[in-house]
Amino acid sequence: xxxxxxxxxxxxxxxxxxxxxxxxxxxxxxxxxxxxxxxxxxxxxxxxxxxxxxxxxxxxxxxxxxxxxxxxxxxxxxxxxxxxxxxxxxxxxxxxxxxxxxxxxxxxxxxxxxxxxxxxxxxxxxxxxxxxxxxxxxxxxxxxxxxxxxxxxxxxxxxxxxxxxxxxxxxxxxxxxxxxxxxxxxxxxxxxxxxxxxxxxxxxxxxxxxxxxxxxxxxxxxxxxxxxxxxxxxxxxxxxxxxxxxxxxxxxxxxxxxxxxxxxxxxxxxxxxxxxxxxxxxxxxxxxxxxxxxxxxxxxxxxxxxxxxxxxxxxxxxxxxxxxxxxxxxxxxxxxxxxxxxxxxxxxxxxxxxxxxxxxxx
Amino acid sequence: xxxxxxxxxxxxxxxxxxxxxxxxxxxxxxxxxxxxxxxxxxxxxxxxxxxxxxxxxxxxxxxxxxxxxxxxxxxxxxxxxxxxxxxxxxxxxxxxxxxxxxxxxxxxxxxxxxxxxxxxxxxxxxxxxxxxxxxxxxxxxxxxxxxxxxxxxxxxxxxxxxxxxxxxxxxxxxxxxxxxxxxxxxxxxxxxxxxxxxxxxxxxxxxxxxxxxxxxxxxxxxxxxxxxxxxxxxxxxxxxxxxxxxxxxxxxxxxxxxxxxxxxxxxxxxxxxxxxxxxxxxxxxxxxxxxxxxxxxxxxxxxxxxxxxxxxxxxxxxxxxxxxxxxxxxxxxxxxxxxxxxxxxxxxxxxxxxxxxxxxxxxxxxxxxxxxxxxxxxxxxxxxxxxxxxxxxxxxxxxxxxxxxxxxxxxxxxxxxxxxxxxxxxxxxxxxxxxxxxxxxxxxxxxxxxxxxxxxxxxxxxxxxxxxxxxxxxxxxxxxxxxxxxxxx
Numbered sequence: 001x002x003x004x005x006x007x008x009x010x011x012x013x014x015x016x017x018x019x020x021x022x023x024x025x026x027x028x029x030x031x032x033x034x035x036x037x038x039x040x041x042x043x044x045x046x047x048x049x050x051x052x053x054x055x056x057x058x059x060x061x062x063x064x065x066x067x068x069x070x071x072x073x074x075x076x077x078x079x080x081x082x083x084x085x086x087x088x089x090x091x092x093x094x095x096x097x098x099x100x101x102x103x104x105x106x107x108x109x110x111x112x113x114x115x116x117x118x119x120x121x122x123x124x125x126x127x128x129x130x131x132x133x134x135x136x137x138x139x140x141x142x143x144x145x146x147x148x149x150x151x152x153x154x155x156x157x158x159x160x161x162x163x164x165x166x167x168x169x170x171x172x173x174x175x176x177x178x179x180x181x182x183x184x185x186x187x188x189x190x191x192x193x194x195x196x197x198x199x200x201x202x203x204x205x206x207x208x209x210x211x212x213x214x215x216x217x218x219x220x221x222x223x224x225x226x227x228x229x230x231x232x233x234x235x236x237x238x239x240x241x242x243x244x245x246x247x248x249x250x251x252x253x254x255x256x257x258x259x260x261x262x263x264x265x266x267x268x269x270x271x272x273x274x275x276x277x278x279x280x281x282x283x284x285x286x287x288x289x290x291x292x293x294x295x296x297x298x299x300x301x302x303x304x305x306x307x308x309x310x311x312x313x314x315x316x317x318x319x320x321x322x323x324x325x326x327x328x329x330x331x332x333x334x335x336x337x338x339x340x341x342x343x344x345x346x347x348x349x350x351x352x353x354x355x356x357x358x359x360x361x362x
Numbered sequence: 363x364x365x366x367x368x369x370x371x372x373x374x375x376x377x378x379x380x381x382x383x384x385x386x387x388x389x390x391x392x393x394x395x396x397x398x399x400x401x402x403x404x405x406x407x408x409x410x411x412x413x414x415x416x417x418x419x420x421x422x423x424x425x426x427x428x429x430x431x432x433x434x435x436x437x438x439x440x441x442x443x444x445x446x447x448x449x450x451x452x453x454x455x456x457x458x459x460x461x462x463x464x465x466x467x468x469x470x471x472x473x474x475x476x477x478x479x480x481x482x483x484x485x486x487x488x489x490x491x492x493x494x495x496x497x498x499x500x501x502x503x504x505x506x507x508x509x510x511x512x513x514x515x516x517x518x519x520x521x522x523x524x525x526x527x528x529x530x531x532x533x534x535x536x537x538x539x540x541x542x543x544x545x546x547x548x549x550x551x552x553x554x555x556x557x558x559x560x561x562x563x564x565x566x567x568x569x570x571x572x573x574x575x576x577x578x579x580x581x582x583x584x585x586x587x588x589x590x591x592x593x594x595x596x597x598x599x600x601x602x603x604x605x606x607x608x609x610x611x612x613x614x615x616x617x618x619x620x621x622x623x624x625x626x627x628x629x630x631x632x633x634x635x636x637x638x639x640x641x642x643x644x645x646x647x648x649x650x651x652x653x654x655x656x657x658x659x660x661x662x663x664x665x666x667x668x669x670x671x672x673x674x675x676x677x678x679x680x681x682x683x684x685x686x687x688x689x690x691x692x693x694x695x696x697x698x699x700x701x702x703x704x705x706x707x708x709x710x711x712x713x714x715x716x717x718x719x720x721x722x723x724x725x726x727x728x729x730x731x732x733x734x735x736x737x738x739x740x741x742x743x744x745x746x747x748x749x750x751x752x753x754x755x756x757x758x759x760x761x762x763x764x765x766x767x768x769x770x771x772x773x774x775x776x777x778x779x780x781x782x783x784x785x786x787x788x789x790x791x792x793x794x795x796x797x798x799x800x801x802x803x804x805x806x807x808x809x810x811x812x813x814x815x816x817x818x819x820x821x822x823x824x825x826x827x828x829x830x831x832x833x834x835x836x837x838x839x840x841x842x843x844x845x846x847x848x849x850x851x
Binding site: 023024025026027028029119122123125126127130133134137138141280281282336337341344347348350351352355358 | 416417601608618631633652654660665
């Protein structure tokens with residue numbers, strides 16, 4: 001009989017010296033990551049919708065075409081334009097907001113994001129504080145409630161405010177009740193990854209649309225639009241305090257890409273991702289092409305000005321940034337959070353052989 | 363006010379004597395509830411339910427694609443046990459678990475109790491959960507049953523009887539702890555006045571019991587790595603698994619998180635494979651290791667049994683304890699106590715007839731309409747015939763089943779379970795409902811019984827079925843301090 005050979009298993013047996021408290025299951029790391037990421041997504045979408053509904057009120061009557069032009073970029077910044085048209089013939093306010101808030105078949109609807117965050121939390125309830133769990137559970141119950149739709153129709157703003165409040169409450173509680181162990185890094189990693197993605201998308205989509213209309217620059221509508229971009233990223237007040245000047249497209253781009261103090265700028269998010277990278281696994285910073293690309297992007301942000309970036313093409317720049325961050329996410333996920341499932345059949349065969357050999361005294 | 367139409371109706375009532383007097387151990391509860399308005403009590407009841415929903419203290423309803431979660435219905439009127447009563451229960455349970463553990467060791471080694479013809483060998487060897495492949499298997503410190511949840515009932519005279527032993531993966535301890543937390547918020551003053559013993563130590567005791575049985579192969583410091591193995595988030599008891607793991611501060615793992623190499627168990631972490639020493643498993647034997655038991659189990663860990671056999675990991679409870687849950691074996695427990703300990707049982711069992719024995723079988727078949735018939739290996743209130751309440755067809759159905767497979771059935775006279783005042787929202791008042799009691803016993807360095815337990819209540823009027831799957835709820839269980847003992851500062 002051939003000696004039993006073990007199916008391959010990645011990773012080597014760690015020394016027993018690691019105290020149990022610092023050990024983190026890969027599955028748990030994954031759940032913490034998705035919990036952080038989905039809740040951040042829910043918050044961003046809630047804010048995006050709220051801002052754009054309010055913006056429409058400012059516009060007054062703009063006709064069907066105007067409304068469509070208004071909503072398409074919103075769908076695009078969530079990355080769900082294609083999916084939307086599988087369910088709705090035209091992009092009007094009711095359809096888009098319904099789709100992005102409640103639609104069961106839209107994985108990125110606020111409803112599903114909160115549900116996914118909560119489901120991931122449920123899988124690691126033993127790892128997070130009771131307070132964190134309760135907020136997620138409450139958010140989930142709020143959206144599941146029979147009257148949720150009615151509450152939303154009666155006052156979308158109050159509704160989205162509530163969603164954002166759940167996210168803020170969760171972050172505050174995480175900050176004050178969750179130990180700064182490895183698990184913290186996965187929550188943060190998920191959160192800042194999502195933020196970097198959303199900030200760049202919102203800026204990209206709007207910049208793309210607004211900038212060619214040079215004649216409008218400085219007009220009331222244009223200012224309202226740029227304000228909306230800032231508000232969609234919670235950046236309006238921070239922008240004003242920083243520049244103490246009117247809202248200019250170039251400065252908006254500068255702020256959202258390069259600010260080193262505003263916690264939603266691309267640069268800030270990448271710095272946070274970098275911090276987390278240093279604390280995952282055993283503390284040895286992961287390596288590989290995806291990490292090299294990320295390092296290059298981050299180094300560029302420390303060096304470049306917004307003029308450099310725009311000269312090179314803002315759209316291309318943001319597009320590349322999204323791709324680099326996306327590849328980093330995949331690489332980190334595969335390295336720490338995902339063990340390929342064992343092939344059960346070969347695993348069973350292996351142990352049965354081992355058993356037989358043992359019984360035969362081999 | 364809330365009690366003015368309350369009647370004991372000839373049942374043994376936990377709170378009131380037949381004359382309508384409040385039993386002494388219920389004085390604080392009676393004082394607390396007296397003068398309370400219906401609306402006020404209803405308000406407390408709703409507040410507790412809301413807190414459970416918010417806290418996600420729920421179980422998953424099976425066969426529901428939306429994964430509906432429900433709270434385990436909770437009744438705010440606490441069940442109270444006096445110090446004297448508890449003393450008997452505690453001693454009785456310790457005696458019983460000691461004997462059952464000795465029995466398990468015996469039947470998996472020398473089988474003296476069979477050789478001495480105290481128990482017919484066929485009764486053990488034919489038991490569905492008897493694991494022949496574990497003969498002569500050494501378990502650390504000879505402990506097979508680390509956690510036991512024994513179901514007790516009280517009959518018409520208030521006598522405590524053992525209804526069944528749960529030696530595999532008894533559940534419900536988390537509800538015991540959550541129920542207490544809820545009552546603490548709803549009736550803090552009543553709780554203080556009554557002088558109730560705390561239950562919160564359960565998780566720490568459980569952890570100590572787990573650490574105590576580190577495998578012989580363990581060569582580390584004093585802190586062996588203990589994990590809780592769950593079937594996963596879709597299991598109806600997942601809340602409990604997560605709750606206990608959190609309270610113990612140990613990782614909760616699924617089968618896919620573990621891997622066996624060189625007869626040792628490892629968990630898959632962000633730092634690679636990390637060794638595991640003790641597994642508090644909440645997966646039944648059958649699903650534990652697809653390389654030994656059911657090959658179609660996706661919940662288990664291939665090689666786990668071999669690792670346990672090699673002495674590199676301890677499973678709690680041990681493999682093969684289910685044989686003692688068999689209702690035929692239940693019948694023999696008083697004899698075991700006598701045989702192994704030389705003592706008389708402190709807690710009585712329910713009179714039991716074995717369909718496998720010709721004389722008993724004839725009696726059962728003749729009296730199906732007067733008896734409760736149970737399958738030897740079912741739990742959760744399934745596989746039962748309640749003779750006095752059954753239709754003629756059900757009785758015929760069971761008669762055929764019993765004759766076809768007598769080994770699989772026992773019968774008992776119906777016990778009129780004790781009743782307890784329970785809130786009935788529709789009436790805005792209390793009414794008597796039948797209850798049982800599941801205390802939790804831990805076997806570590808010594809055997810301890812948590813002072814409390816899960817009181818389950820049949821919420822439907824007249825019903826004797828307390829299982830949560832069939833309209834049952836639960837109550838907080840108060841064990842009072844002995845009168846002499848000063849309350850803890």
